[in-house]
Amino acid sequence: MAKTLAEKVWDDHVVRSAEGAPDLLYIDLHLIHEVTSPQAFDGLRAAGRPVRRPELTIATEDHNVPTLEIDKPIADPVSRAQVEALRANCAEFGVPIHPLGDAEQGIVHVVGPQLGLTQPGMTIVCGDSHTSTHGAFGALAFGIGTSEVEHVLATQTLPLKPFKTMAVNVDGELPTGVTAKDLILAIIAQIGTGGGQGYVIEYRGPAIEKLSMEQRMTICNMSIEAGARAGMIAPDETTFAYLRGRERAPADFEQAVEYWRTLVTDPDARFDKEVTIDAASLTPFVTWGTNPGQGLPLAASVPAPEDFEDPNAQAAARKALEYMGLTPGTPLKDIAVDTVFVGSCTNGRIEDLRAAANVLRGRQVAESVTMLVVPGSVKVRLDAQAEGLDKVFTDAGAEWRNAGCSMCLAMNPDKLRPQERSASTSNRNFEGRQGPGGRTHLVSPEVAAATAVAGHLAAPSDLEV
Amino acid sequence: MEKFTTHTGVAAPLRASNVDTDQIIPAEYLKRITRTGYEDALFSAWRQDPDFVLNQPAYSGASILVAGPDFGTGSSREHAVWALHDYGFQVVVSARFADIFRGNAGKGGLVTAEVPQSVVEQLWAYLDENPGAEVTVDLQNLRIVAGDIEAGFVIDDYVRWRLLEGLDDIGITLQHADEIEMFEDQRPAFKPTTV
Numbered sequence: 001m002a003k004t005l006a007e008k009v010w011d012d013h014v015v016r017s018a019e020g021a022p023d024l025l026y027i028d029l030h031l032i033h034e035v036t037s038p039q040a041f042d043g044l045r046a047a048g049r050p051v052r053r054p055e056l057t058i059a060t061e062d063h064n065v066p067t068l069e070i071d072k073p074i075a076d077p078v079s080r081a082q083v084e085a086l087r088a089n090c091a092e093f094g095v096p097i098h099p100l101g102d103a104e105q106g107i108v109h110v111v112g113p114q115l116g117l118t119q120p121g122m123t124i125v126c127g128d129s130h131t132s133t134h135g136a137f138g139a140l141a142f143g144i145g146t147s148e149v150e151h152v153l154a155t156q157t158l159p160l161k162p163f164k165t166m167a168v169n170v171d172g173e174l175p176t177g178v179t180a181k182d183l184i185l186a187i188i189a190q191i192g193t194g195g196g197q198g199y200v201i202e203y204r205g206p207a208i209e210k211l212s213m214e215q216r217m218t219i220c221n222m223s224i225e226a227g228a229r230a231g232m233i234a235p236d237e238t239t240f241a242y243l244r245g246r247e248r249a250p251a252d253f254e255q256a257v258e259y260w261r262t263l264v265t266d267p268d269a270r271f272d273k274e275v276t277i278d279a280a281s282l283t284p285f286v287t288w289g290t291n292p293g294q295g296l297p298l299a300a301s302v303p304a305p306e307d308f309e310d311p312n313a314q315a316a317a318r319k320a321l322e323y324m325g326l327t328p329g330t331p332l333k334d335i336a337v338d339t340v341f342v343g344s345c346t347n348g349r350i351e352d353l354r355a356a357a358n359v360l361r362g363r364q365v366a367e368s369v370t371m372l373v374v375p376g377s378v379k380v381r382l383d384a385q386a387e388g389l390d391k392v393f394t395d396a397g398a399e400w401r402n403a404g405c406s407m408c409l410a411m412n413p414d415k416l417r418p419q420e421r422s423a424s425t426s427n428r429n430f431e432g433r434q435g436p437g438g439r440t441h442l443v444s445p446e447v448a449a450a451t452a453v454a455g456h457l458a459a460p461s462d463l464e465v
Numbered sequence: 466m467e468k469f470t471t472h473t474g475v476a477a478p479l480r481a482s483n484v485d486t487d488q489i490i491p492a493e494y495l496k497r498i499t500r501t502g503y504e505d506a507l508f509s510a511w512r513q514d515p516d517f518v519l520n521q522p523a524y525s526g527a528s529i530l531v532a533g534p535d536f537g538t539g540s541s542r543e544h545a546v547w548a549l550h551d552y553g554f555q556v557v558v559s560a561r562f563a564d565i566f567r568g569n570a571g572k573g574g575l576v577t578a579e580v581p582q583s584v585v586e587q588l589w590a591y592l593d594e595n596p597g598a599e600v601t602v603d604l605q606n607l608r609i610v611a612g613d614i615e616a617g618f619v620i621d622d623y624v625r626w627r628l629l630e631g632l633d634d635i636g637i638t639l640q641h642a643d644e645i646e647m648f649e650d651q652r653p654a655f656k657p658t659t660v
Contacts, residue, residue, distance in 0.1 A: 015648040016641050022623055024641060026648050028656055036542065038498035047635070052645075058659040064496055078496040085498045096659045117657050129541040129565060143565055145543035146500075147572035147634070155638045157645055161621070193483055194535040194561050227538065229564050250655035259653065291483045291538070312482045312533060312582075319481070409540075411492045428539060430487040432510050 002266035004165045005234050006200040009140040009263065013123045015157055022159040028122040029056055030152050031108045032095070034086040035063040035411070036127030040150035041089040051093040052156045058117065059090050059097040062107045064411040067374050067401035070100055079412065093153075106377020106403040109133040109345040113217065114379055116246025120235035120260040125152055130345045130427065131230075132223040136216035137243075138235035138263045140200065143224065163229050164272040166199040167265075170207040172280035177461060179355070180215035181347060181425065181444035183207070183277075184222045185285040185295045191275055193293040196228030199273065202265060203233050207279035213242040214351040221346045222427050225292035234264045284459045286332055287429045287442040289320035294429075296332065298447065298459055304328035323431055324439050325419065332457050335441070339422040340371040340398075340452040341434070342445055344408040347425035348376030352445040353384045356425075357392040359449035359460045364397055366455035371398035372414060374406040398452065410435045423451040466574050468631035469604055472555045474528030476600040476611065477518050478589045482533035486566060489537070489545040503548040523596035529556045531588045531600075536577075537566025546573040556602045558609065558618070560585055571624035572634065578602055578609060578618035587614050604628060 003011070016024040037059070044051070051057060064079040074080035083100070090097040098104040104111060109130055112118040120138035125131060127149040134141035148158055168187055174180075201223050203216075211219070216233045223231030240257055243249045250256040287295040288302050294317070296303065305317040305328075321328065326335070342348075342356045353375060365371045373393045375381035381403055384390055390400045407414040408426035410433065416422055418437025425448050429440040441457060450458040494506035511517045518524055530549070536559040537545060546569045549557065554575065560582040562570075570577045591611050592598060600611040602618075604625060609616050627634070638645075 016644045020622070024638060024644070026645070026652075028652075029659075035495050039500040039543075042498075042500065049635070055658040055660045063492075076496070082496050082498055117659065119657060122656070127541060127543075129539065143541040145541055145546070145565060145569035145572060147543060147569065151635050151638065154635050155642075155645060156649075157638060159623075159634060159638060161623070193538055194563075197535075197561060197564055224539075224565075227535070227563060248657040248659075250657070252655055256653075256655040259655075291485065315480070316482050409487075409492045411495060428485075428487065430485045430539060432491055433487050436491070436510060 002269040004265045004269045004271060005138060005202055005232055005263055006140060006163065006165050009121055009123065010162060012121065022161045024157050025123060025160050026157055027125050027152050029117055029124045031112055031124065031126035032057060032059045032149065033062050033108050033128065034082045036146050037149055038082065038085045038089065039146050040153055041093065043150040044153055049154045051095060051153045054094040056156060057095045059086060059095050060105055060108050060111050061086060061100050063405045063409065065100050065404045066412050067404050067406050067414060070402045103378055106379065107345045107348060107405055109221065110349060110376035110380065114377060116243055116248040119243060120239060121263050125158065129224045130221050133217050133221040133345055135220040135223065135230050135232040136213060137239055138232060138260070140230055140232065142230040163200045164198050166196065166201045166273040166275065167271040168201050168203050169274065169276045170203060170205040170279050171276060172207055172278050173210065174207055174279045174282060177459065178282045178284060179444040179446060180211055180218040182282055182285040183279065184219045185287065185292070185442060186282055187277060188222060188226045188292050189295040190277065191226050193225065193291050194227045196223065196226035199228050200230045200232060201228045203231060208233055209236065212351060213238060214349045217349065218346055222292065225427060235260045284444065284447050286447065286457060288324065288326060288332060289317065290323055290429055290431050292427065292429060292442060294320055298332055298457060300332055302326045302328050302330045302332065333462065334456060336456045337369060337423045337441070337451055338420045339416060340369055340448050341407045341422055341424040341426060342448050343374030343376065343406055344426035345376060346427040347445050348374060348380065350380050350383050352425065353380065353389050356445040356449040357389045359446055360396040360398065360453065361392050363453045363463070365452045368455050369452050371452040372401060372407060373398050374401045375403050377403045407434050409433060423448050423457060466631045466633060469574060469576060469628045471601065471603040471605060472528065473599050473601040474555065475524060475526055475597055476529035476531055476588065476592055477524040477527035478592045479518055479530055479532040480589060483535045483538055484532055485539035486537055486542050486545040487539055490542065490548040495542055495544055500547060501551060503544060504551040507548040507552040526553065528553050529558065529600050529602060530554050531558045531585060531592065533585065534560040534582060535563065537563040541565045543569040543573065546570050546575050550575050558585065558588065571621065571627065574628065576602060576604060576628065577620060579620065580609065580616055580618045584616045
């Protein structure tokens, strides 16, 4: 029978299938971090259960770690206790960990791929919704809750009903100056924040095939923002080239590649739903509201609630405009920002930092703007420094920080103040996401850097040469 | 986990769509390492507004939340379920739930009752006219009753069974440990390990 990529990976991991019960799915890799794991380890202890496969599990510290003075104890006692709990749990249960200060510490979704642990055809889970990032390699990767974290620790499996499949076909070619971030924001605006519920999205088509692995990760990362369980892209030569030589890449690489080449959707396979996007029609894209589906081309103006037909969308727009302090009809490019954040599991990899640095080189961050550049991992930070990118950022007046999730979710000291406005390369513009009362506009690294220079939302092409 | 069969309690109307888990419980509260005691964290930003529905005396002690579509979007934090549960909610009624939230709710004993948006609107209108009215959610028969309104709701069959029986997922899975071992014996050697 003809199968989609997602169905092939699913079928290869079914331990047990029975009428009236979910499939029992084997999990190849379990990523853990400090925030969603402590209660799961408590559950194991209470039941006297071990971690079934510590060698298929890896931990790092990312969500609440500081990005300044990381050589000192974490100042916030609650954050410190949580990080210490992770270290103690990993020691007790034999789980490998990359703690703060380790050369491989970083955002869990940056660390997995850079170690070569993320490979095509795997099932990968983590107690974090942006686990969808790993789907860029043709893995079936999805976020889970803490009860499921405990379940995977104890059994290395999860009981799950098969997901539905959706194809997002991206035709044509992305115009110059339009990035993977613009593409995924446009996709979410088209299908809506609930449009992907119950689905695994497979991104396909010529515009996707041309993307680098890091750009593909940006796309798959935000699948959850469309409500999807996971996003996937079929592995190809770009994928194999990225993996070759990585620390955890297969010893018998050719044998693995032979299998990986079978991980494509069969020509006559059928998706439950298909959506098509014309890449050539896209321009830089930003959000104006308080969910990632409330986005528009940067050249557009703030919409009015009446622009929406659905009464729920109207009410949501009204509430969002009030929270964001925006007036309908204002050109988006007239919106001044206080803070620019470059980082996160969406856009905190080396190519993202290069893109931002290319815009900033020889320019200055506007006096009214604070710009934070937070690499996704220690390795990204060191690679960037080896290329001199840190110097570009600091010369321009930006702050060069240590690795972590940082202002994406403001669990550490990096926060917006009430009513402060940011242009952020992260993934969520929810109310209070970057700090209580903070106002977030989601943008690409290029738009973030141009905005930092201009002091208001801007594309690199808007800057004077 | 306690068995859930039917529940009757005060229902609160939450007239908002896309209630993401950052609103249900802001990240600040996620630093705690306990599984209980999150009642103060629930909707903590919105609760600062005196007009917020849960601040109205009629809805004190509410245990059923009737919300707009796409409830529980965003972050996978199970703390959102714990906070709702700790506050006293047993049921959330909505036209659409985000997948991860729905899964977490099923593990935490919180019923997600999916109904058409038209039923949500009916319930909102009923609760506006009868603030503090009680609503019954019958998981056995998949029915919601509020005054003269009677409507069916949808929940995953397997989750319903587990909630009715009060069963622990891990215990069920470990009954199949031999099948997990057989699967592990056949895994390709090129799959990576972390040590």
